[in-house]
Amino acid sequence: MSRLHPAYLWLARIAVAGLFLAACIAKIRDPELFALAVNRYRILPGEFVNLVAIVLPWIELLAGLAVLVAPARLRAAGALVITGMLSVFTIAISLNLLRGIEASCGCFSTRADAAVSDAWNLVRNGALIWLSLAVFLDAFRRAPSKESP
Amino acid sequence: MTGRTPVRRGEILRLAGACAGLLAAAVALGTAVNTLRPASSRLPWVGDWEHHVESKAFRAGIPVAFLAGARDRVENPAVVVFDARIREQYEAGHLPRARSLPLGEADRRLGDYASLLTPDTPILVYCGGADCTDALELAVKLRGYGFQKLTLYPGGVAEWTEYGGKIREGGQP
Structure with a gap:
């Protein structure tokens, strides 16, 4: 994960940011x-x-923008926040599945006819956590240190 | 660990500061936009979710189906669908295959459906929409009669029609 090709890292940034920017619109x-x-x-x-x-969609928006266009430190912060959100979402969806609650995840659509959550949501979130962690590690490594000349 | 640069405490603190700044900006934006919304779409900071029919059903232990789950059950002939509204509302338009069982007449009329029901029969109940509790009360009542596989569709007729679901008129399912 720590030595991904720059092109893959750009793709990861676009994928993670794009999904979160798309996710916040309906909310x-x-x-x-x-x-x-x-x-x-x-x-x-x-x-x-x-x-x-009220607040979560704006966290998604700002974190998505940070991952896409911000300098390294803010990008690392955005990716870390997204990783945290994805972890919480994954636990929440898992609890719903375990309790047999037939609800939509509310991820991209708030409509009543949105698809009900299933194991696919967990697989997708797992992949997104991996990508956002890769973006975080890369950005954190690139962030300028105050001690640097 | 050879060859790796140790992460300095200062770098962690600066990262934490960036995270805090991002979250604070989101709180400020969310607050500002919610305040500037028209009153009709503004969300109060504290909602009365404890009295929402879905929360009541959860506390009562009645499983809830949303639109997709309700569609599946309506299409499944093994599921008995009960409309908990008064008879006149039922006849004006009900979900396909639904049978009328108004909450106020449930004790008297349940026997009409005895041939369809066993304790293990899956049952879906609904009423007008998210603002009515008749279907939830009917589900609790049916559970008291020993029916085990009850599901509440809180969206009811309002959501069903809003999303293009077919409605049957008249006194037959």
């Missing part, structure tokens, strides 16, 4: 439907559902 457009999707995970206390629905 920003209709926060009420996204709040409903968050509530369906049955993980957060009701008091925190709207807070997450």
Whole structure:
């Protein structure tokens, strides 16, 4: 992972950033439907559902932009935040699957007819975690150190 | 570990600072945009999710099906579908294969469907939409009668029609 070809790293940045930028659109457009999707995970206390629905899409947007266009340190931060979000999403989807909750993941669509989550979502998230970690490690290594001449 | 540069504490702190800055910017943007939205689409910071029908169903232990799951069950002849609304609403338009079992008449009319039901029969119940609780109350009542495979479709007729689902009119399923 730590020695990926620069072309692969660019592809990883485009894939991770592109997915998160695409994912935030529906959530920003209709926060009420996204709040409903968050509530369906049955993980957060009701008091925190709207807070997450209001803020999370903007974290996705800014982290996606950071991975795509920001200098190394901010890019590393964006990739680390995305890795963290993906890990939390993966745990949440796994819990839904284990509990037999037939909900959509709320990842890219907040519509009622969005596909129900399945094991494919976990595979996709696993691949995205791998890519975002690769972007993070590369960017963190490139970030200028204050001690450098 | 030979040949690797040790990560300095300062680099970790600068990375943490960048993460915190990114998150703070997201909170500020989310707050600003939500505040500037028209009142009709603005989300309150604290929602009343505890009283949402899906939360009530979860607490009551009644499984919930969303649109895709409801479509599957409506198309599956092994599943008995009950409409919990009053008879007049049922006749005005109901989901395909649904049978009328209004909440207020459930005790009296359940016997009409005795030939269709065993304790293991999968049952889907619905009512008007996310604002009604009749279907949830009917599901709880049916569970009290010993039915084990109950599923609530909280979207109900409103969501079903909004997404292009077929509706049958009249008194027959």
